[in-house]
Amino acid sequence: MAAPLRIKRQLPFGPWLFAAPGLLVTGAFVLYPFGSTLANSFTDRRTLVPGHFVGLANFRELLHDEMFWTGLRNSVLYILGVVPALVVLPLLLALLVRKNIPGITFFRSVFYTPVVASIVVVGLIWVWLLDERGLVNSLLESVGIGRIGFLSDQWLLLLSAMAVTVWKGLGYYMIIYMAALANVPRELHEAAAVDGAGPVRRFLSVTVPAVRSTMVLVAALSSVAAFKVFSEVYLMAGPSGGPAGEDTTLVMLVQRTGTGLTGRVGYACALSVVVFAVTVVLMLLVLRADRREES
């Protein structure tokens, strides 16, 4: 066939009219705020007070702000706690629901349900489950372990929030893995089985290498999401971030610092710049790890 026709019969500015609504929204509510975040991070702007240029003062203040280091620590810990679980567990789950045995579509759908539910609903469900007098503690007591203060200890709280993130994310990454597993040639498995490799061996030397690039994708997606964690910790630890604010994450700090009538917009924007920079670095790190393993 000939090259695509040159389409002349169109209104003047037609293409721009098509793209205009999208460009307008993206420009006004994503790109402009992004630029203004960068610009404001060098000012002492407050919610009701237009700011002045203060150079790097906000960033210098960050270095001495204990709350900032607490937030950074918690967000990094969140990556370390959540990402390995979200790379491995959904893969195992995908293997479990892969065979088309009777009723399997029901199981697949139900395993996805936590993804559909709002994080607020999920957070509140677990706040009640892990409550001092909640179901988990009732069960623990009735088997003789005794009650555990999941939501009152600084570290247990963070761990519980991580568990909730993993619980909510399992189904989502399971679906991603299922698509990847569908492309693993069956002959590889059969050959390995003939050679006498057991299920564990076959998983490690056939399945894992075959879905390696998907594992990298999942690691990238889940680490970026984990670093930006807000809702789970906000709901479980409360707006002030648990005992003495020790469970505050970086995005919680951004929200707490920058909103309200006395919000320190400039300083919150400097914190946002850090969130953004770490996100970019994380993506680059994961991509680089991927390339290095390939070569």
Next chain:
Amino acid sequence: MSVLEKVRPGRPATAVAREPRVTDEHGRRVRAGELVWRYLLLLAVLALTVGPFLWQLSTSLKGPTEDIYGSPPRFLPGHPTLHNYARVADTIPVWDYALNSLKVAAANVVTNCAGSALAGYALARLRYRGRRVTTLVFVLAMLVPVEGIVIAQFTTMRELGLNNTLIGVVLPGAIGAMNVLLMRNAFRNLPYEIEEAAYVDGANVWQRFLRVALPSVKGTLAVVAIFAFMGAWDDFLWPLIVLSDPSKFTLTIGLNYLHGTFANDERLVAAGTVIAVAPLIALFACLQRYFFRGVGEGAVKG
């Protein structure tokens, strides 16, 4: 995502074997022993996934005199009652909040479908100077993490006088860059010849878009619609920042408020969460395949 959609019957209609024969996706038989541990594991995961939802439902149905803290716990309400649902409506205007959430979600669906279809069509099919720059704008916008710009979005909304309004809740996500790119890819995958034929028949750009191209990408449009609805209904951080007046709250913010203010009344909070989650579970039950397709097409959404 054909993996999910194809379900082979456990027993092929032609087989008249006495012993039930269960086969896997390659038509090979699954051994009985393997089947048993597979179902055991499936049931264990099922309990972990559904259990928390059911416990919440059960709590919401327990009457004021029933012990909800007992050990060992009582899983079923002794005298199921809807009393807590009436009480939650007395405590916070929960139905108004649900209506606000519905308004926000519906608006988000309309703007995302219309805006991303239009822009996606321009990027995929129309020739004009600046098309590459436009594409780049959407790619860059997709990479900006929302959490990094919420404060500036909030100040932008204040400058526009739209803070503390439902329009302010909708606007930042009204036309997601991700959705624009999804629609662009869908349009690009259509064969060009059909539109050429319509062009030769004298159809102008609007007619080609509305009558020829758009009906062919209904599947992707459905994915955009569903994820726009779910995203708006479930969103927490942005409405929390932009809304301050309790009469404007959406359901998620209202629940957070309920939890913060009446934290000791677990039955009440449970009833509130059930109200918030039920519509989405119903939607998911009806439109599953689009939810799964959405994960496949937009694996970068999270």
